[in-house]
Amino acid sequence: MRVGIVAGTRPEGIKVAPLVLALRAAGHEAVLAATGQHREMLTQVLAAFDLRPDADLGLQNHGLTLAELTAETMRRADGLLAAERFDALVVQGDTTAAFVGALAAFYREVPVVHLEAGLRTWDLAQPWPEEANRQLVGRIATLHLAPSEGAAANLRAERVGGTVVQTGNTVIDALLHVRGRCLPWETPALAELDHDGALAGDLVLVTLHRRESWGDGLASVAAVAPAGPRAARAARRLPGAPQPGGARRRRAPVEGWPTSPCWSRCPTRTW
Numbered sequence: 001m002r003v004g005i006v007a008g009t010r011p012e013g014i015k016v017a018p019l020v021l022a023l024r025a026a027g028h029e030a031v032l033a034a035t036g037q038h039r040e041m042l043t044q045v046l047a048a049f050d051l052r053p054d055a056d057l058g059l060q061n062h063g064l065t066l067a068e069l070t071a072e073t074m075r076r077a078d079g080l081l082a083a084e085r086f087d088a089l090v091v092q093g094d095t096t097a098a099f100v101g102a103l104a105a106f107y108r109e110v111p112v113v114h115l116e117a118g119l120r121t122w123d124l125a126q127p128w129p130e131e132a133n134r135q136l137v138g139r140i141a142t143l144h145l146a147p148s149e150g151a152a153a154n155l156r157a158e159r160v161g162g163t164v165v166q167t168g169n170t171v172i173d174a175l176l177h178v179r180g181r182c183l184p185w186e187t188p189a190l191a192e193l194d195h196d197g198a199l200a201g202d203l204v205l206v207t208l209h210r211r212e213s214w215g216d217g218l219a220s221v222a223a224v225a226p227a228g229p230r231a232a233r234a235a236r237r238l239p240g241a242p243q244p245g246g247a248r249r250r251r252a253p254v255e256g257w258p259t260s261p262c263w264s265r266c267p268t269r270t271w
Contacts, residue, residue, distance in 0.1 A: 001028045003113075004086040004105075006077070008035030008059070008097035013042045015092050015116060017049040018173035033080055035059045035073060035097045048178050055080060066129065070100055077104035088113050088142070094127075094134035106140040115170065117144035118151030 005020055007013050016032070023030035034042055034053035046052055057076040061069050073096060081089070081104055089105040091098035092115040102112045114137050124132050138144065138155060142162040146152035147169035155164045185191035 001087045002031065002085070003028055003088050003090060004031050004033055004080070004084060004110075005090040005092075006033050006035065006097055006101040007042060007053075007092065008037040009095055010038060010041040010045050012092045012095060012097070013045040014174045015170045016090065017046060017051055018170045018177060019090065019115065020051060021049060021177075031055060031084060031086070033057065035076075037061050037097065048181070048183055049174075055084070066096065070096055073097060073100040074104055077101050078108070081105060081108045081110060086110055090115055091137060092116055094119070094130035094137070096129070096133065099133035099137055102137045102140055111142040112137070112140055113143040113145065114138065114141040115145045116147050116151075117141065118146040118148075118153075118155040118164070120151075120154045 003023055005016050005023075007016050020030045020032050031054045032046075032051065033055040035057045036059040039056075043052070057073070057080060059069070059073060059076065064072070077100055086105075088111045089101060090113040091101045091105075098114075102114065105112050117134070117138060119134060121127070121131050138158065138160050141160070144152075144155050144160060144162060144164045145167045146155060146164055147167065149166060152164050152166040
């Protein structure tokens with residue numbers, strides 16, 4: 001079987017990597033296609049699995065509106081599907097790449113496999129536009145790989161077409177794959193922490209990347225930060241995802257933390 005797998009962001013890369021490895025181990029031809037949106041970060045995370053993209057759509061989302069990005073992704077995804085003639089296309093989660101890839105495959109009559117299917121908030125504004133993306137993919141997917149019993153129940157309640165299978169979350173497979181491997185730090189601030197021994201002690205790590213986490217969302221996290229002597233000694237770090245304007249919006253609410261956070265544009269730039 002010839003299977004295409006689309007990934008554009010680092011989270012997608014982490015979650016599709018175990019599936020790519022499993023498909024190839026089972027004797028299938030798994031073609032990993034990168035959209036190019038977050039090329040540097042995707043390349044970094046795939047390297048941890050000794051993977052690299054087999055195809056690249058060459059997207060650059062800097063300065064594009066969401067509508068423009070969607071249209072350009074559709075055009076290039078359709079070209080990939082026309083050239084590769086997959087037996088199925090795997091999309092992961094709720095990104096624009098996942099939604100558009102699924103829609104392009106549907107138009108080409110290629111079965112869609114939705115990895116991490118069935119997550120719902122039932123609020124199209126939270127998260128936006130991801131909640132809409134994942135609901136729309138759910139209407140056209142042939143195989144829904146649900147990470148939990150609740151996600152599978154959501155899909156059955158929606159009476160989606162195709163087959164729903166509860167698989168667990170492949171991020172756990174990714175964790176088990178890299179656990180114990182001695183991978184180098186790509187971010188200088190984290191390498192410095194490791195050198196100083198901070199990672200061996202107490203560490204408060206917060207990761208936030210969705211739009212609704214900016215501003216007030218991050219302020220609420222800072223407000224409930226752990227208190228007490230042990231928390232005061234802990235190193236506190238907040239890796240920042242590289243959305244335009246993200247650093248400026250995220251910095252202010254966290255400056256009240258007892259220690260300065262680490263603002264790093266992974267993998268190599270420090271804000």
